Amino acid sequence: MSRTPRRILITGGAGFIGSNFVHHWCDRYPQDRIVVLDALTYAGNRENLADLEERANVRFVQGDICDRVLVEALFRGEAIDTIAHFAAESHVDRSILGPDAFVRTNVVGTFTLLEAFRQYWNTMGQPSDYRFLHVSTDEVYGSLGPTDPAFSETTPYAPNSPYSASKAGSDHLVRAYHHTYGLPTLITNCSNNYGPFHFPEKLLPLMCINILMGKSLPVYGDGQNIRDWLYVGDHCSALDVVIHRGTPGETYNIGGNNEVKNIDLVHKLCDLMDELAPNLPVRPSHKLITFVKDRPGHDRRYAIDATKLRTELGWTPAQTIDTGLRQTVQWYLTHRDWWQPLLSTEYQAYYQQVYASV
Numbered sequence: 531m532s533r534t535p536r537r538i539l540i541t542g543g544a545g546f547i548g549s550n551f552v553h554h555w556c557d558r559y560p561q562d563r564i565v566v567l568d569a570l571t572y573a574g575n576r577e578n579l580a581d582l583e584e585r586a587n588v589r590f591v592q593g594d595i596c597d598r599v600l601v602e603a604l605f606r607g608e609a610i611d612t613i614a615h616f617a618a619e620s621h622v623d624r625s626i627l628g629p630d631a632f633v634r635t636n637v638v639g640t641f642t643l644l645e646a647f648r649q650y651w652n653t654m655g656q657p658s659d660y661r662f663l664h665v666s667t668d669e670v671y672g673s674l675g676p677t678d679p680a681f682s683e684t685t686p687y688a689p690n691s692p693y694s695a696s697k698a699g700s701d702h703l704v705r706a707y708h709h710t711y712g713l714p715t716l717i718t719n720c721s722n723n724y725g726p727f728h729f730p731e732k733l734l735p736l737m738c739i740n741i742l743m744g745k746s747l748p749v750y751g752d753g754q755n756i757r758d759w760l761y762v763g764d765h766c767s768a769l770d771v772v773i774h775r776g777t778p779g780e781t782y783n784i785g786g787n788n789e790v791k792n793i794d795l796v797h798k799l800c801d802l803m804d805e806l807a808p809n810l811p812v813r814p815s816h817k818l819i820t821f822v823k824d825r826p827g828h829d830r831r832y833a834i835d836a837t838k839l840r841t842e843l844g845w846t847p848a849q850t851i852d853t854g855l856r857q858t859v860q861w862y863l864t865h866r867d868w869w870q871p872l873l874s875t876e877y878q879a880y881y882q883q884v885y886a887s888v
């Protein structure tokens with residue numbers, strides 16, 4: 531079936547998931563116009579898009595989603611019909627150290643995009659095929675007990691960290707803009723992603739890099755916290771399906787049905803590193819595991835019920851945790867030139883603050 535090319539604005543497209551999504555979209559839809567808007571904070575990296583910037587249909591704009599004038603100019607100048615909104619402050623530990631940037635980008639930034647898009651969409655005659663996809667997180671639902679059912683789209687919000695509270699605030703604004711103004715919005719709430727271009731501060735890349743450097747592996751608390759892991763490529767394919775087939779105003783949960791305790795995941799990673807990485811400074815890697823002071827307010831368990839996405843939109847993930855993790859480890863082993871420069875003085879200062887006792 532023929533498809534009308536889209537003109538898509540991807541915010542946060544130089545970050546982890548955003549850049550994977552830009553690659554996905556470029557590969558799948560080479561006829562589309564792709565505009566990436568990213569402020570290049572510490573988490574944004576233009577290197578993630580280096581192989582795409584030569585393409586005539588791809589434009590990178592360094593800028594802030596809170597900049598209303600810039601956002602409006604991009605909508606009009608590029609005749610945008612689709613927004614995939616990834617830009618955010620995304621790390622829970624940083625939100626505990628300093629919540630201000632989280633409220634600014636996640637709440638005010640999303641509000642700025644919504645207001646600019648509402649005005650633009652009205653000017654264009656409220657086209658029914660325009661879309662505003664807001665990429666959000668399962669953390670807005672709070673924490674589950676060991677036998678609670680997984681989060682569904684109707685689970686009440688109960689965010690516990692400044693990060694998840696700011697994401698919840700943005701979700702509510704997006705929902706209200708559909709309800710009040712009829713804006714063609716979509717919300718997705720996804721579980722923990724892993725894969726290429728994941729910034730070193732997050733659990734899996736941090737552990738992987740520390741193993742390569744012979745540094746201790748800081749597991750928070752008792753290591754029994756559970757996350758539901760999804761390969762980033764599967765997240766991107768789910769977002770693609772939601773943009774093309776989702777119903778405006780709806781929310782879709784995205785998850786891989788891969789609940790794993792942190793300590794078990796770290797052991798799995800250690801085993802893979804022992805198998806795949808030559809010349810490790812410490813072997814077996816699990817000797818590096820160190821239990822450290824818990825994250826304040828640490829959510830115990832997340833689990834996503836993605837039945838709606840699977841049954842209504844026909845999405846299925848392609849990777850299991852074993853295949854996805856193997857690919858990810860191989861990527862980090864062959865991309866030292868990507869992650870080594872990210873271990874900057876600024877990053878070391880952050881690391882000291884969070885892991886002072888390690």
Ligand code: NAD
Nearest residue numbers: 542544545546547569570571573574594595617618620723
């Ligand atoms: P990330 O931190 O790797 O990337 C965020 C990107 O946004 C960076 O490129 C950064 O430069 C950019 N950015 C930050 N503030 C900006 C601003 N004011 N204006 C423009 N750009 C700005 O984040 P990620 O892990 O790729 O997450 C992307 C989105 O997906 C976030 O909204 C996050 O809440 C959501 N999400 C993440 C996960 C996960 O496991 N990482 C899971 C579910 C949902």
Ligand code: DAU
Nearest residue numbers: 620621622667668669721722731732733748749750755792
């Ligand atoms: O659930 C989706 C969320 O997943 C996204 O919304 C967030 O943007 C993303 O950062 C991620 O949040 P988490 O807090 O779950 O991810 P993180 O990688 O920081 O931690 C995963 C688990 O590992 C969590 O239980 C805390 C623990 N952990 C983390 C780090 C960095 C450790 O035990 N040690 C660590 O050093």
